[in-house]
Amino acid sequence: MEHTAQHTDVPALKNTETAIATEQLNVYYGDFLALRGVNMAIPERKVTALIGPSGCGKSTLIRCFNRLNDLIDSFHLDGRVTYYGQDLYQDVDAVQVRRRIGMVFQQPNPFPKSIYDNIAFGARATGLKTDLDALVERSLKRSALWEEVKDKLKTNGLSLSGGQQQRLCIARAISTQPDVVLMDEPCSSLDPISTLKIESLIRELAEEYTIIIVTHNMQQAARMADYTAFFNAEATEDGKRSGYLVEFAPTQKIFDQPAQEATRNYVNGQFG
Amino acid sequence: MASSTSSPKGKPIEARSQRSQWSDRSFTWLTRILAFGVAAVLVFIGVQVAIDAMPAIRRYGLEFLVTSSWNPVDDAYGALPMIYGTLVSSLIALVLAVPIGVGTALFLSEDFLPRPVRTVLSFMVEMLAAIPSVVYGIWGIFVLIPFLDPIGGWLHQNLGWIPLFGTTYRGPGMLPAALVLTVMILPIITAIARDSLISLPPALRQAALGMGATRWTAIFRVLIPAAFSGIVGGTMLALGRAMGETMAVTMLIGNSNDLNVSILAPANTVASLLANQFAEAGDLQIAALMYAGLVLFGLTLVVNILAEMIVQRVNVYK
Numbered sequence: 001m002e003h004t005a006q007h008t009d010v011p012a013l014k015n016t017e018t019a020i021a022t023e024q025l026n027v028y029y030g031d032f033l034a035l036r037g038v039n040m041a042i043p044e045r046k047v048t049a050l051i052g053p054s055g056c057g058k059s060t061l062i063r064c065f066n067r068l069n070d071l072i073d074s075f076h077l078d079g080r081v082t083y084y085g086q087d088l089y090q091d092v093d094a095v096q097v098r099r100r101i102g103m104v105f106q107q108p109n110p111f112p113k114s115i116y117d118n119i120a121f122g123a124r125a126t127g128l129k130t131d132l133d134a135l136v137e138r139s140l141k142r143s144a145l146w147e148e149v150k151d152k153l154k155t156n157g158l159s160l161s162g163g164q165q166q167r168l169c170i171a172r173a174i175s176t177q178p179d180v181v182l183m184d185e186p187c188s189s190l191d192p193i194s195t196l197k198i199e200s201l202i203r204e205l206a207e208e209y210t211i212i213i214v215t216h217n218m219q220q221a222a223r224m225a226d227y228t229a230f231f232n233a234e235a236t237e238d239g240k241r242s243g244y245l246v247e248f249a250p251t252q253k254i255f256d257q258p259a260q261e262a263t264r265n266y267v268n269g270q271f272g
Numbered sequence: 273m274a275s276s277t278s279s280p281k282g283k284p285i286e287a288r289s290q291r292s293q294w295s296d297r298s299f300t301w302l303t304r305i306l307a308f309g310v311a312a313v314l315v316f317i318g319v320q321v322a323i324d325a326m327p328a329i330r331r332y333g334l335e336f337l338v339t340s341s342w343n344p345v346d347d348a349y350g351a352l353p354m355i356y357g358t359l360v361s362s363l364i365a366l367v368l369a370v371p372i373g374v375g376t377a378l379f380l381s382e383d384f385l386p387r388p389v390r391t392v393l394s395f396m397v398e399m400l401a402a403i404p405s406v407v408y409g410i411w412g413i414f415v416l417i418p419f420l421d422p423i424g425g426w427l428h429q430n431l432g433w434i435p436l437f438g439t440t441y442r443g444p445g446m447l448p449a450a451l452v453l454t455v456m457i458l459p460i461i462t463a464i465a466r467d468s469l470i471s472l473p474p475a476l477r478q479a480a481l482g483m484g485a486t487r488w489t490a491i492f493r494v495l496i497p498a499a500f501s502g503i504v505g506g507t508m509l510a511l512g513r514a515m516g517e518t519m520a521v522t523m524l525i526g527n528s529n530d531l532n533v534s535i536l537a538p539a540n541t542v543a544s545l546l547a548n549q550f551a552e553a554g555d556l557q558i559a560a561l562m563y564a565g566l567v568l569f570g571l572t573l574v575v576n577i578l579a580e581m582i583v584q585r586v587n588v589y590k
Contacts, residue, residue, distance in 0.1 A: 066482060068478060068481065068482060071477075071478070071481070073383070095481075095484055095485070095486050096484070098481065098482055098483065098484040099484030102482065102483070102484075103482040105475060105478065105479065105482070107475055109473070109475035109476060109478070109479040110479075111476065111479065111480070111494055111498070112476075112497075112498050113497070121480075121483060121485075121493065121494075122483045122484065122485075124493070125480075125483060125484065125485040125486075125489045125493060126484055126485075169479075172479075172483065173482075173483070176483065176484060
């Protein structure tokens with residue numbers, strides 16, 4: 001299949017380095033091309049939102065960034081995914097990749113362990129020699145959960161509410177001091193108040209971390225993202241949907257003066 | 273039943289019909305009777321065994337549990353060797369079967385092999401449970417006991433100073449019986465451990481790997497702890513099975529009513545004792561056997577209660 005020319009102008013990066021970049025990235029599940037021809041340069045210490053209709057490959061893309069797609073047998077890709085210039089798929093241990101690039105999932109997925117052990121897990125698993133008590137306190141404070149749980153660190157993480165569980169998962173993800181935090185629709189199962197808490201938390205985290213967030217919620221992207229990438233999907237001959245990047249630009253530009261007609265229609269709610 | 277096809281707005285919604293209410297109630301009662309019936313069978317068996325054991329309970333009291341003569345001629349009965357044999361054979365089987373079973377379950381629940389191969393392997397492990405125990409017994413007599421001959425001899429010769437290997441290997445005895453029990457309980461442990469590992473949410477593994485954990489860490493720090501209550505439950509079920517297993521054990525254990533610490537020597541279990549002696553037992557002997565049966569009943573009950581307590585305590589999802 002010939003890759004149609006796409007408008008993928010990388011945002012002008014003023015004084016910011018590129019954390020993660022893709023070059024002509026094609027992602028396949030077996031023979032099925034799930035995502036094609038993605039060229040992106042994601043700036044460090046910014047919030048980058050990936051938006052687009054269902055099936056456009058947003059989640060597939062961020063799972064390439066921490067090599068979580070490796071768990072799927074039929075997955076393979078061509079093109080390049082780089083992390084500060086280094087190819088993530090060339091002679092790199094996936095385990096080490098995931099220590100630099102953390103992830104928060106759509107459904108809160110704390111371990112069925114105590115709140116304390118959830119946070120301490122990363123340090124224990126990676127053999128980090130550190131003061132665990134301090135680490136737990138620091139991570140929970142950072143994710144704005146400390147005040148709510150400081151008196152019950154020994155209780156099971158699953159006993160928390162959904163929004164608290166998600167903040168616990170964020171605390172867990174940042175406990176190992178990654179450079180990049182990937183978030184796959186982190187608010188989609190949460191109520192509006194929890195969502196706002198997590199959004200403001202993400203804004204704060206962007207001071208230290210590169211945040212890449214997949215979201216279905218355009219207002220969410222507009223509220224918190226510095227850059228927004230719009231993905232779309234088109235039907236292939238065999239009726240499946242293949243995703244591609246339509247436009248990647250500063251969030252304000254995507255919402256106010258998108259370069260592409262499809263982007264304009266999507267952000268105005270005319271399809272999707 | 274009065275049900276009209278058109279239901280105009282404002283028309284009152286009918287009450288549930290008499291007939292439906294009647295069938296609801298009958299079904300509730302039917303299931304209630306069945307549930308209590310099953311419990312009643314258990315109680316009935318327990319009470320009946322206890323009543324039949326009364327003469328022996330009155331005569332020997334608790335001494336029955338700690339004395340080790342079994343002599344129908346003098347009417348001297350003590351079940352210590354059989355209780356000991358039951359516990360030790362089951363314990364050996366458990367100690368061997370748990371690591372093998374949990375290891376097998378882990379292997380079958382991970383993606384080390386293509387799915388079709390795993391399915392066939394799982395099926396074959398579960399097929400072990402379908403082999404009749406008398407076949408295990410015959411296999412033990414004709415294959416395992418001769419096979420163990422050099423091993424038993426070596427153990428006694430080199431490690432004979434340990435009481436566990438303190439006698440010469442004479443064929444039927446604790447060791448072959450315990451090994452066959454191991455094979456027999458393996459499918460229970462494997463199947464239940466595998467099911468509890470497979471039914472863990474995939475999000476759990478992704479969370480662990482996403483944190484930069486290796487597969488080792490994910491398995492030992494997250495997956496096994498999360499599946500622990502299932503694994504313990506399966507283990508306890510297997511223990512119950514091992515303690516009650518009769519045919520294969522009686523064919524292999526040597527049926528000696530003397531207490532011997534050596535696992536190379538013949539021994540006996542409660543279940544095996546009952547199977548061997550009921551046919552020719554006199555009055556008081558029957559009562560003594562019933563008493564032994566009651567003790568076995570009690571042992572399995574204790575094991576099951578313990579299992580339930582452990583499962584409750586370690587249930588991580590509570």
